[in-house]
Amino acid sequence: MGSSKPSSLSKKKAVSKAKAVPSSSLEERVSQLLSKLETSEKMIREERDLSYSLKEALNRFLVIENHCELIGRARDINQIIDSLISIAQQVLSFKVYAFYLLDQEKGDYHLRHAQQLDSNHKAIIQSHFDQGIIAWAMSEKRAAVIPDLAGLSQTTQNPTTGFIIVPLLAASNKIGFLEIWPDTIQIRGRNQLTMLELLARQASIAIENTFLYQKLTETNELLKRSQEQTINAEKMAAVGVLASGVAHEINNPLQIILARVQFQNRRSHGPEVDATLKLVEKEAFRISNIVGSILRYAQNQNHPDMQMSRMDVIINDSLLLTHAQLASHQIQVDCQFADDIPELTVNPGQIEQVLLNLIENARHSMKKGGTLYVRTLKKENEIHIEVEDTGHGIPKEYLNRIFDPFFTTKSPNEGTGLGLFLSYGIMQRHHGNIHVESTVGKGTKFILQLPLHPPTPHEEDPHH
Numbered sequence: 135m136g137s138s139k140p141s142s143l144s145k146k147k148a149v150s151k152a153k154a155v156p157s158s159s160l161e162e163r164v165s166q167l168l169s170k171l172e173t174s175e176k177m178i179r180e181e182r183d184l185s186y187s188l189k190e191a192l193n194r195f196l197v198i199e200n201h202c203e204l205i206g207r208a209r210d211i212n213q214i215i216d217s218l219i220s221i222a223q224q225v226l227s228f229k230v231y232a233f234y235l236l237d238q239e240k241g242d243y244h245l246r247h248a249q250q251l252d253s254n255h256k257a258i259i260q261s262h263f264d265q266g267i268i269a270w271a272m273s274e275k276r277a278a279v280i281p282d283l284a285g286l287s288q289t290t291q292n293p294t295t296g297f298i299i300v301p302l303l304a305a306s307n308k309i310g311f312l313e314i315w316p317d318t319i320q321i322r323g324r325n326q327l328t329m330l331e332l333l334a335r336q337a338s339i340a341i342e343n344t345f346l347y348q349k350l351t352e353t354n355e356l357l358k359r360s361q362e363q364t365i366n367a368e369k370m371a372a373v374g375v376l377a378s379g380v381a382h383e384i385n386n387p388l389q390i391i392l393a394r395v396q397f398q399n400r401r402s403h404g405p406e407v408d409a410t411l412k413l414v415e416k417e418a419f420r421i422s423n424i425v426g427s428i429l430r431y432a433q434n435q436n437h438p439d440m441q442m443s444r445m446d447v448i449i450n451d452s453l454l455l456t457h458a459q460l461a462s463h464q465i466q467v468d469c470q471f472a473d474d475i476p477e478l479t480v481n482p483g484q485i486e487q488v489l490l491n492l493i494e495n496a497r498h499s500m501k502k503g504g505t506l507y508v509r510t511l512k513k514e515n516e517i518h519i520e521v522e523d524t525g526h527g528i529p530k531e532y533l534n535r536i537f538d539p540f541f542t543t544k545s546p547n548e549g550t551g552l553g554l555f556l557s558y559g560i561m562q563r564h565h566g567n568i569h570v571e572s573t574v575g576k577g578t579k580f581i582l583q584l585p586l587h588p589p590t591p592h593e594e595d596p597h598h
């Protein structure tokens with residue numbers, strides 16, 4: 135330890151040396167040291183600031199990355215737009231914005247999301263549409279700052295002198311655009327706009343993915359339903375073959391029974407036997423009618439030809455086939471046939487198919503019973519067949535969808551949603567039409583219109 139203690143000799147030397155330095159050079163040295171100290175302090179301060187801003191930038195980057203990931207994962211358009219807006223607000227300070235989506239089918243833009251949008255802002259967007267600024271920004275594929283030349287926005291508390299339009303494009307597909315009103319007048323340069331463009335691109339891809347996902351789900355659903363329909367159609371065809379076979383077999387002995395009963399009915403066998411024989415004849419006649427309509431149905435399936443037909447016969451056949459079902463649901467049938475209805479050239483099997491579907495739909499709507507009205511009317515150049523029920527009716531928002539294929543409000547084992555779609559096609563092929571009138575809670579009326587004088591085959595447009 136002795137070596138660390140300065141000897142009295144070395145102390146003396148140091149003092150004598152210090153005395154030898156002139157005072158001016160000492161001051162110089164002190165000032166040099168002070169200036170060095172100042173420089174070091176400044177460097178430390180700068181380094182600290184840099185590390186702060188690096189930290190801040192890193193934090194912001196992490197937040198943005200997090201949002202970008204959210205955008206990428208979102209399956210819902212609203213979620214994507216929310217994420218896009220909250221990141222964009224970190225890039226640029228704004229509260230007022232409008233988000234427009236392009237309707238891919240109609241080709242026009244619809245406001246999808248907005249915040250604090252007043253009539254002034256709406257007028258500005260409209261002027262941007264009218265002046266072709268939106269179309270220009272979309273074709274430029276870049277975010278654009280549009281000066282507020284008219285000073286329209288300056289009535290707001292925070293006047294801006296510009297708007298920013300950010301196009302949303304996935305590859306070259308237009309998705310929509312975002313229009314922003316920045317809080318401050320200053321835009322710090324192209325960097326911010328580039329950042330907005332990048333975010334918009336990310337959001338556009340995510341939105342396009344949701345569209346594709348939606349389409350895929352719809353196509354899958356359609357495929358599933360058409361598979362069900364094919365199975366049903368095959369089942370129906372098999373049932374049809376079976377039914378017509380059975381009907382054919384029943385028909386022969388039935389005709390013998392009918393002939394014998396009718397023969398016996400010509401003579402009297404005493405009141406009791408006579409009454410029984412009359413009843414047997416009536417019921418056998420009913421069976422004969424049912425068998426007849428099944429056979430006619432099968433024949434029409436095999437020979438889908440047009441032929442002169444009486445509408446009341448086709449309607450009665452349809453009612454006969456559905457009679458038991460209607461009766462078991464406490465549904466009364468009220469038929470009013472006009473006398474002046476001529477025979478029409480139609481495919482009776484197909485018209486019967488339309489009527490069977492209308493009757494079945496009516497029955498389904500009258501779960502607690504009711505009345506089914508069937509009327510025929512002659513109107514100028516048309517024959518109308520009306521099928522009206524006193525059922526639950528069709529809500530307004532469904533009225534223009536009921537003729538769409540696969541539109542149904544029934545459970546899968548009750549309906550496929552093809553009945554009215556096929557009926558519509560059949561009526562079109564007959565140069566006719568089908569209309570609906572309905573009031574919820576009161577009932578529904580379907581009107582079949584058939585022309586009295588349909589064009590003959592050579593008058594028809596071959597492309598139709």
Ligand SMILES: Nc1ncnc2c1ncn2[C@@H]1O[C@H](COP(=O)(O)OP(=O)(O)OP(=O)(O)O)[C@@H](O)[C@H]1O
Pocket residue numbers: 491495496499523525526527528536537541542543544548549550551552553554555578
């Ligand atoms: N008379 C009616 N009363 C109330 N709703 C009806 C009536 N007719 C049709 N609809 C509505 O229209 C929808 C479509 O009818 P459509 O006949 O095309 O299909 P479906 O009856 O559901 O199935 P399918 O006829 O293939 O068995 C029905 O699901 C129902 O919601």
Ligand SMILES: [Mg+2]
Pocket residue numbers: 491494495549553554
């Ligand atoms: Mg139906």
